[in-house]
Structure formats: C-alpha cells, structure tokens
Amino acid sequence: MKSNVGKQFKDGVIANNPVFVQLLGMCPTLATTTAVVNALGMGAAVIVVLMFSNLFISLLRKIIPKQVRIASYIVIISGFVTAVELIIKAFFPSIDAALGLFIPLIVVNCIILARAEAFASKNRPMPSMIDGIATGAGFTFALVCVAFVRELLGTGKIFASADGTGGLSVFGGGYPGAPIFLLPAGAFLTLGFVIAAVQKIASVIDKRSQNKKTAEASETACGVARDLSYNEDEDT
Amino acid sequence: MDKKENLSTNETSPKYLVKLVAVLTAISVLVAAILAAVNFFTKGKIADNGSKAKEKAVLSIFTSGDESRLYKKSENEEIYLAYKDGGILGYCVFISSSGFSGDIDMMVGISSDYTTAGVKIVSMSETPGVGSKTNSDEFLSRFIGGNHSDPVKGCDAISGATISSKAVAEGVAAAHGINIDLETVAAEVGASVIQNVPESDAEETNNEPDETESSADVDDGEDANTEDTTPDEPSSENDPEPEPPSGNDNYVYGEVGGDPSYRYGRYAETAENQYRIEISRSEETAEVETDDEDETEEE
Numbered sequence: 373m374k375s376n377v378g379k380q381f382k383d384g385v386i387a388n389n390p391v392f393v394q395l396l397g398m399c400p401t402l403a404t405t406t407a408v409v410n411a412l413g414m415g416a417a418v419i420v421v422l423m424f425s426n427l428f429i430s431l432l433r434k435i436i437p438k439q440v441r442i443a444s445y446i447v448i449i450s451g452f453v454t455a456v457e458l459i460i461k462a463f464f465p466s467i468d469a470a471l472g473l474f475i476p477l478i479v480v481n482c483i484i485l486a487r488a489e490a491f492a493s494k495n496r497p498m499p500s501m502i503d504g505i506a507t508g509a510g511f512t513f514a515l516v517c518v519a520f521v522r523e524l525l526g527t528g529k530i531f532a533s534a535d536g537t538g539g540l541s542v543f544g545g546g547y548p549g550a551p552i553f554l555l556p557a558g559a560f561l562t563l564g565f566v567i568a569a570v571q572k573i574a575s576v577i578d579k580r581s582q583n584k585k586t587a588e589a590s591e592t593a594c595g596v597a598r599d600l601s602y603n604e605d606e607d608t
Numbered sequence: 609m610d611k612k613e614n615l616s617t618n619e620t621s622p623k624y625l626v627k628l629v630a631v632l633t634a635i636s637v638l639v640a641a642i643l644a645a646v647n648f649f650t651k652g653k654i655a656d657n658g659s660k661a662k663e664k665a666v667l668s669i670f671t672s673g674d675e676s677r678l679y680k681k682s683e684n685e686e687i688y689l690a691y692k693d694g695g696i697l698g699y700c701v702f703i704s705s706s707g708f709s710g711d712i713d714m715m716v717g718i719s720s721d722y723t724t725a726g727v728k729i730v731s732m733s734e735t736p737g738v739g740s741k742t743n744s745d746e747f748l749s750r751f752i753g754g755n756h757s758d759p760v761k762g763c764d765a766i767s768g769a770t771i772s773s774k775a776v777a778e779g780v781a782a783a784h785g786i787n788i789d790l791e792t793v794a795a796e797v798g799a800s801v802i803q804n805v806p807e808s809d810a811e812e813t814n815n816e817p818d819e820t821e822s823s824a825d826v827d828d829g830e831d832a833n834t835e836d837t838t839p840d841e842p843s844s845e846n847d848p849e850p851e852p853p854s855g856n857d858n859y860v861y862g863e864v865g866g867d868p869s870y871r872y873g874r875y876a877e878t879a880e881n882q883y884r885i886e887i888s889r890s891e892e893t894a895e896v897e898t899d900d901e902d903e904t905e906e907e
Contacts (some may be wrong), residue, residue, distance in 0.1 A: 436635075437627060437631060439628055440631060440632045443632055444632055447632070447635055447636050447639055451639030451640075451642055451643055454646075455643060455646040458643075458647060458650040459650060461657070462649075462650035462654050462657065463653070549737070551737020551738070552737075554737060555737070
C-alpha cells in the first residue's frame with residue numbers, strides 16, 4: 373500500500389497484468405487488437421480513463437457512502453469515458469472510426485471498476501493515480517502483444533495506420549494475409565497462445581530467482597488471481 | 609466483505625438516506641458539468657471532421673475537382689456538389705446501406721452526364737477478409753458508368769461476400785433513384801455545369817441518350833423553378849422512374865440464373881424488395897450453399 377512507484381508499475385504491468393494474469397477486460401482485448409495502432413489507441417484511452425477515475429474516486433472516497441459507491445463509480449467512470457470519446461472523435465477521427473463502439477464500452481470494462489473498488493477507494497489520490505497509469509500500461513502492453521501477432525499474421529504488415537494504409541511490410545508483397553487472425557476466432561487463438569507464452573516465461577523467471585523475495589511476492593499474487601478466477605468460474 | 613461491517617446503526621435513519629441521494633446527485637451534477645465543458649470544446653471540431661471526411665470522399669471520386677460543398681441535407685438524403693474552377697463536375701449522394709454487419713456508409717458520385725463516376729466507402733464494419741473486400745477499387749470500379757435506368761449494370765458480386773456486395777449495389781441504385789437536375793441545381797447555386805468529357809468514343813455513344821434526357825430536364829426546370837425545391841417528386845414526370853423497371857430480374861448477380869427465387873431486387877426502396885433482401889440475409893449461409901449446389905447441378 374506504500375506509494376512505491378516502481379513496485380506499483382511492476383505489479384500492474386507484469387505480476388498482476390490485468391489481461392495476462394487477472395484475465396479482465398477480455399472484450400476489448402479480443403475486439404480491438406486487429407492492428408497495433410488500434411491497440412495503442414484503446415490502451416491510451418483506458419490509461420486516461422483509469423487515471424482520472426482513480427484520482428476522482430480516491431478524492432471522493434470518504435464522501436461516498438458505501439451503499440451507493442458502485443453507482444457513484446459508474447457515473448464517474450462513464451463521465452470520463454464520454455469525455456475521452458469526444459476528445460478522440462475531435463482529434464483522432466481515424467482511431468474513432470477503427471475503434472467505434474469499443475470506446476464507449478470502456479464504461480463496462482471490468483478493469484476500471486476493479487481498480488476503483490480494489491485500490492482507489494482505499495488509497496490516497498497520488499498512489500491511486502499511479503495505480504491507474506500502471507494498470508493501464510499493463511493493459512496496453514497486453515493489447516499490443518496480441519495485436520502485434522494478429523496484425524503480422526493477418527495482413528503481413530505491421531504498424532499500419534488505423535485506416536489500413538501504410539505499415540511496414542514484413543513478409544513482402546506476396547503474402548496474401550491470413551484473415552482468420554483478424555476475425556474473432558483468431559483473436560481467441562492468439563490470446564490463448566500469448567497468455568501461455570507469458571505464463572511460461574514468468575514461471576521460468578520465477579524458478580531462476582526462487583529465493584528472491586520479489587519473485588515470491590509476484591507468485592503469490594499470481595496464485596491469488598488464479599484462485600479468484602477459479603472461484604468466479606465456479607459461481608457461473 | 610465490507611458490507612457487513614458497514615451495517616451500522618444509523619443506516620436506516622432518514623438523515624443517512626438523504627445523504628445517499630445527495631451525494632449521488634452531487635456527483636452526477638459534477639460529472640455532467642465536466643461533460644458539458646468537454647462537449648462545448650469538441651462539438652465544432654467533431655462536426656468539422658465528419659464533413660471533412662465526406663468532402664475528401666467526394667474529391668477522391670472527382671479527382672479533377674478542387675472543391676466540394678454540401679448542397680442539400682435532409683433526413684433521407686445528403687447531396688454534395690463537386691466543383692472545378694467554380695463549375696460543377698457532378699454530384700455525390702451520401703448513402704447508408706445495411707450490409708452484413710452494420711451499415712455501409714458510402715459516397716456515390718454521379719457525373720454531369722448522369723453516369724456513375726465512382727463509389728467510395730466512407731465507413732463499414734463488414735467481416736475482415738470477406739465483406740471488407742467490397743471496399744476495394746477493383747470491386748467499386750465495376751459500378752463506374754452505370755446510369756439512372758441501369759445503375760448496377762449487372763456486375764458480379766464478390767464470391768463469399770454476397771450480402772456486402774448487394775448492399776453496395778443497393779446504395780448505388782438508391783443514389784441513382786434520387787433525381788437531381790444538375791442544370792437547375794447549378795442555376796440555384798450560381799455556377800455552370802461542366803459536361804463530362806467521355807474517355808472513349810464508345811462511351812460517348814453510350815452517353816448520348818442520357819444527354820438528351822438531361823436537356824429535356826433543363827426545359828422542365830426552366831418552365832417551373834418551383835420544382836427545384838422538391839426535386840424528388842417531379843421525378844415521376846421527368847424520369848421514367850428508375851425503380852419500376854425494377855427489372856429486378858435484370859440485375860441478377862453472378863450466374864445464378866434459372867430459379868427466380870435466387871433473384872433479389874436491387875432497390876432498397878420498394879417494400880417488396882426489402883422483404884426479399886431481409887430473407888436473403890437471414891438465411892445467408894444457407895443461401896450461399898444452395899447457390900453453389902444449384903450451379904454444380906446446372907453444370
């Protein structure tokens with residue numbers, strides 16, 4: 373709970389990555405990762421929303437009564453999402469055209485409500501804001517990882533702009549593209565393999581530095597997250 | 609977890625209940641104020657972006673043009689004029705046609721000889737790799753040259769993307785269904801019409817009947833300028849109605865032939881056709897399969 377910026381970032385991006393470890397926010401992860409540019413746009417929008425919603429919720433945490441806290445959080449979050457949506461529409465129309473409906477849908481992105489409930493409502497404004505940025509960075513990192521694979525295999529190009537033009541051709545002009553990777557099925561496949569790869573890498577690193585305290589901390593964090601998701605599955 | 613701890617004694621007191629409402633209201637008002645401010649600063653810019661994208665689409669159809677202006681915008685039609693050195697090259701109709709997943713917004717350019725100058729898709733959400741193939745120059749250029757009485761020219765759909773191809777064709781047909789008389793429009797905005805220079809002799813002969821048609825329109829327009837305000841209604845008089853010859857059967861896609869149940873109307877306007885199109889959509893996969901079977905049987 374201490375305002376240790378480095379630890380917060382490590383936690384948000386690696387140890388408790390919202391997508392790879394907590395498996396939160398799957399909807400935008402699957403839907404907006406057809407191109408790296410889209411992933412970056414979505415990630416930036418989420419970082420801004422998380423930062424401001426965490427800050428406001430943290431500032432208001434002693435005023436908001438427990439009984440109406442979820443309603444209050446949602447009002448605050450949706451306010452910031454709408455503001456971000458308007459700003460994107462005004463200044464980045466091509467990103468708006470590519471992401472479309474998924475910007476307003478950030479309101480129901482469970483990462484944001486989860487951080488509000490789990491962190492911002494219990495911590496002071498500065499650490500809450502940093503937590504928002506760290507978690508958002510982790511989300512963006514995950515989106516870019518998935519989008520990189522999907523765009524590369526799906527179109528043979530990388531870093532194409534949001535309207536599909538430009539980009540760095542990796543496999544040459546003769547590559548016909550594998551549209552499956554741009555379709556939902558490819559999103560699930562890619563996400564599964566990317567999560568598996570990340571977990572493997574994480575476990576290898578864990579084994580190498582088993583004696584170090586930091587590794588233990590991240591492992592228990594992973595364990596808690598897995599237990600949580602397991603319980604959720606059982607409920608449904 | 610925290611809920612049980614918070615079941616404090618004062619929870620049901622009226623004062624506390626009022627506090628709940630007051631806090632939530634205050635937060636809502638605060639957020640609304642922030643949103644109002646953001647909306648105030650971005651409203652103009654967003655409207656600008658929308659019209660800029662459309663104007664860009666108009667100029668990408670009329671590549672020789674140097675300016676495009678909104679001519680008319682009503683609930684069901686939005687028409688842009690393309691200018692070159694102050695003269696009118698043609699007009700563009702902005703149209704939404706419902707595709708396989710969501711609307712396809714497109715700009716249909718019609719040049720001064722009332723043939724299709726080009727089609728540009730402004731936004732679509734069709735399946736990547738399948739329906740999105742309709743947004744290619746290769747496909748969209750097939751519509752170039754279509755006229756009021758035969759807007760789609762029976763050009764082929766993209767295989768696997770029947771619904772999306774049909775949606776684009778419907779949009780093109782609907783754009784031709786809107787009757788615009790460029791001469792009267794030009795008189796209205798105070799500009800002259802630049803006649804389309806045909807690219808080849810063959811095209812010139814094709815265009816001739818259209819030109820006589822347009823000159824007839826001019827006469828009508830000069831007689832009664834009141835007609836300008838509602839260019840759609842006199843369409844029944846001026847133009848021998850592009851729709852009714854809905855020689856639906858003429859606009860068959862691909863080589864499906866034979867069974868009339870595989871022929872769908874190209875025009876979104878008439879209720880009957882809309883019904884047909886909906887049916888075809890709901891049974892999309894089934895339809896494609898039967899199409900294929902049919903073809904193999906014929907072979």
